[in-house]
Amino acid sequence: MSDCKLETKTFFQAIENEVLIGSRCLSCGHISIPQRYICSRCHSTEAERLEFVGTGKLAAFTVIYVPATEMMKAGYDSKNPYMVGIVTLDEGPRISAQIVGMDLSDPAKIKIGTPLKMTVIERGPEEQRRKFLAFEPL
Amino acid sequence: MTAKKLARGVAVAGVGMSKFGVFSDKSSRDLFVEAYQELRKTVEKGLSPKDIEAFYLGNFSADQFEKQGHLAPIVASWIGISPVASARMEDACASGSVALRQAILAIASGQYDVVLVGGLEKMTDLPTAAVTDALASAADTLFEIPAGFTFPGFYATMATAYMDKYHADPDAFLRVAIKNHENGALNDKAQFNQTIKDVMAGKKAKAEQKGQPVPTWETEMDFLKDSKANPMIAWPLRLFDCSPVSDGAAAVLLVSEDVVSKYTDHPIYVAGIGQASDGALAERESLTEVPSAAKAAAQAYEMAGISPADIDFAEVHDCFTIAEIMASEDLGFFPRGEGWKVAMEGKTSRTGEHPINPSGGLKAKGHPVGASGVAQVVEVWKQLQGIAGARQLPGSLRYALTHNVGGTGQTTVVHIFEKRN
Numbered sequence: 001m002s003d004c005k006l007e008t009k010t011f012f013q014a015i016e017n018e019v020l021i022g023s024r025c026l027s028c029g030h031i032s033i034p035q036r037y038i039c040s041r042c043h044s045t046e047a048e049r050l051e052f053v054g055t056g057k058l059a060a061f062t063v064i065y066v067p068a069t070e071m072m073k074a075g076y077d078s079k080n081p082y083m084v085g086i087v088t089l090d091e092g093p094r095i096s097a098q099i100v101g102m103d104l105s106d107p108a109k110i111k112i113g114t115p116l117k118m119t120v121i122e123r124g125p126e127e128q129r130r131k132f133l134a135f136e137p138l
Numbered sequence: 139m140t141a142k143k144l145a146r147g148v149a150v151a152g153v154g155m156s157k158f159g160v161f162s163d164k165s166s167r168d169l170f171v172e173a174y175q176e177l178r179k180t181v182e183k184g185l186s187p188k189d190i191e192a193f194y195l196g197n198f199s200a201d202q203f204e205k206q207g208h209l210a211p212i213v214a215s216w217i218g219i220s221p222v223a224s225a226r227m228e229d230a231c232a233s234g235s236v237a238l239r240q241a242i243l244a245i246a247s248g249q250y251d252v253v254l255v256g257g258l259e260k261m262t263d264l265p266t267a268a269v270t271d272a273l274a275s276a277a278d279t280l281f282e283i284p285a286g287f288t289f290p291g292f293y294a295t296m297a298t299a300y301m302d303k304y305h306a307d308p309d310a311f312l313r314v315a316i317k318n319h320e321n322g323a324l325n326d327k328a329q330f331n332q333t334i335k336d337v338m339a340g341k342k343a344k345a346e347q348k349g350q351p352v353p354t355w356e357t358e359m360d361f362l363k364d365s366k367a368n369p370m371i372a373w374p375l376r377l378f379d380c381s382p383v384s385d386g387a388a389a390v391l392l393v394s395e396d397v398v399s400k401y402t403d404h405p406i407y408v409a410g411i412g413q414a415s416d417g418a419l420a421e422r423e424s425l426t427e428v429p430s431a432a433k434a435a436a437q438a439y440e441m442a443g444i445s446p447a448d449i450d451f452a453e454v455h456d457c458f459t460i461a462e463i464m465a466s467e468d469l470g471f472f473p474r475g476e477g478w479k480v481a482m483e484g485k486t487s488r489t490g491e492h493p494i495n496p497s498g499g500l501k502a503k504g505h506p507v508g509a510s511g512v513a514q515v516v517e518v519w520k521q522l523q524g525i526a527g528a529r530q531l532p533g534s535l536r537y538a539l540t541h542n543v544g545g546t547g548q549t550t551v552v553h554i555f556e557k558r559n
Contacts, residue, residue, distance in 0.1 A: 008280060034281055040417075060302075060425045062294035063373040064286060068274060069267050071286045078369070084286040086295060086420045094420040096285040107373040112302040132284055 005049055006035045015133050020052040020118050022093065033093045052089050054118030055138060059094055061085030063107040074123045083107075087116055087135050101136035141412065141441040144246040147395030149405035150555065152181035153516040158386035158504030159329040166200060166209070166260035167216040169387035169506075173256070174217045177389040180519075182402040185391060187217075191250040193224040194241045196234035196257040197508035202272040203261050213256060230276035231457060232544030233257065234388065234511025235413075235551035241392050242408055242553075251394040257512030258387045269383050273507070276545045278418045290380055292419055292546045293458035294372035299425035300460060301374070303475070308374040310478035311459035312362045315378045317487050318456060318495050322502025324529035329384050329504030334358040341367065379459040384504035388512035390519075406522050409444070409537065410554035412437030419546045428461075428547035431468035435541070438552040439470070442537070446470030449554070450535040451493040451521060453514035455543040456501050462486075465541050466494060469552070488531055496521060496529050511542035511551065522557040 006023055011034050014021040022033035027044030033052065038045055062085070064071070065078040076082045083099040098121055102110060115138040120131040154176030156169040178185050195210040206212070210224035227237040234257030241253040261269055274283050277292065287295075300306055315334065322328035323336065332340070338353075338361045345352045355361040362368050368376045391401070398405045412434035416422060422429055439445060446469060454469070456462035463477040471492045472480050480486060486494040497503050497517035500510055518538040520526040540553045 011281075060295045060299035062291045062298060062375075063370075064288060064291050064294075065370045065372065066270075066288065066290070068283065068286065068288045069271050070284075072267065076286075082286055084291055084295070086299075086425065096282050096287060096418070096420045098286045112298065 006037050006047060008034065010049075011035060015120060016131050018120050018131070020054050020133065022050045022052060023047040024050045031091050031093055033089065033095050052091055052118070056087045056089040056116055056135070058099070058112055058114040058116055059086045059088045060112065061099060061110060063104050070123070073125065083110075085135070095133070098132065098134045099136070100134050141410070141437040143441060144242070144408065144411075146246045146248060148242045148245045148392055148408045149395060149398045150390055150408070150515065150519055151393045151398060151401040151405060152177045152185060152391040153389065153519040154178070154180060155327055155388040155509070155513050155516045156386050157327050158384050158506060158513070160262045161385045162262065164260070164385065166204060166206070166258050166387070167213050169260065169385060170213050170256055170258050170389070171216060173387040173389040177391055181391060182404060183400065185401065187219050189252045190219050190222055190254045192241070192244060192253045193219060193222055194237040194253060194255050195224065195226045196237035196255070196512060197226050198228060198230055198233050198259060198276070199272055200260070202275065203259065203264060203269075209258070213258065219254070229549040230544035231455070231505070231507040232511060232542045232549040232551050233508040234513070235540065235542035235553065236511070236549070238390060238392075238512060238515065238553065239411055239413060239551055242411055245392055245394045251397045253392045255390045255392060255512060256387065257389075257509035259506035259508040260385045261383050261506060262385050266383065282418055282420070288372060290372040290375050290458065293460050294375045295419070296425055296464065296546070297374055297460040300464065300478070303426050304478065306478040307482070309359065310463065310481045311375065311379050312359065313481045314456065314459035314462045315362065315501060316358050317481070317484070318499040318501040321488060321496050321529055322498025324527070325498045325503060328498045328502050329382055330498070330502045334361065334378070337361070375458055375460070381457045381500040381505035384506040386504055386506035386509045386513070388509045388516050390512055390515045404523060404559070406519055407556045407558055408553065409556040410438035410440070410442030412441070412552040414550055416548050418548070427464055427474070428468050428543060428550060430547045430550040431465060431541060431543065431552070434550045434552040435469045438539070438554045442554045442556070444537060444554070449492075449537050449539045450533070451496060451531055452539040452541060453497060453517050454494055454499070454541040455510070456495055456499040457505060457543070459501065461543065462494060462499065466492070469539065469541060488529060493531055496526065496531055511540065514540040514542060515553070515555070518555050522555065
């Protein structure tokens, strides 16, 4: 293995520093997010850490009115819904994230293809408060 | 990978299921006893429990739902078949079909001749939020759930991609709900044994009884688009786009072709099997289809030596209405982008050209997750035997397909069954 800094936790450590990371296969060039030790295209185990620019486009989304428990604790409910989506990064791969800074009053008006940039959102009770990956309009 | 034929023929010799619904006074093992008792009555020439050589149980998460691990030997004991080898299979909502598949492979290998397959889930002991969290553990809990996804949210996300790509009208999703409730109304095992019109009439009667203003809905669409009656869960999916939280059990008796005549003169054969896996939703090449479903189906068709046009009807995994529409394309019944149109046109109704979910599907029959894949085979067996009663499909039926999805498609299992005579 060329780079032992590809453990899952390094992704979250990078998010704490507001950096979005993945991996690039040194054999075939395939880019993965989250990072992978083993290339899903050519099966090579030679991979390097890659920092994404952090810009991309909205590929698909939803606005959630009945939240998961953690999101309920973060203050979301049917009157205060939140948006999650899948973002196609400019480098190619896709990632799931909360989408902030969008007008959610009429989800039908939200456009797939909307340019987005990476940000972070802090959630969780005080002692477990941490940063989560999010995207906002560019 | 080419689909090899099974090394030995495998047939369904009997089926049973509990009623699906909310049963606060029953534990999971009680539900399985109900399903097993029914199964024994359906084995034409009788089943001696001593003949059962192994028990494969599909169950997603009794650990979370009932704080009970190690479920298979407990259930085996409860139906009196200890000490047969008993194992639980878990692949989220596809657990039931995975258990079925492993039993098929075990019989085909020559190891066993008679295997009991179960599917079981008791979900309603927990409050809804805890059920949502338990189900969320079927997704990637490191990279998907922290984004805020719920299961309705995942399928809603696929729905927005689908609507964008094919300019689909979300009314098509509600049409799936109307159709599956129409079928479920004819299934006395269904959790929602009611058409949408029945639901509307019930709510109107209740309002009148309470002296409240009576809702003015005229059509099913009026009701389904009323945000008070049918609230948004995850845009564009509303409550009636979602399958319910359910308790239930189902059972299937599988036997080898070598011993089948001891049990029945009317077996239903396994003609093709397929299973495929995938990564998290965001990693897939397409968000408007379930790639593992298309791959599993291709294996099953190849093994059966037939094409999608040969399938007389299918029981598909309609955990959400959009899932049925995507399945109708993934399974090759309709071209990509046409699934929503044919749902609008009624082509998947019981009298349509490609009937889907005559049982009422997960939507109306209920979705006790580990039981769903096995319960699909219960419907296939009833329809192919011509004993489905008021919901019996017209015409002579030969091939039926089941499609059972785990998560958002990290697992899909497809089976094709054939009536030979």
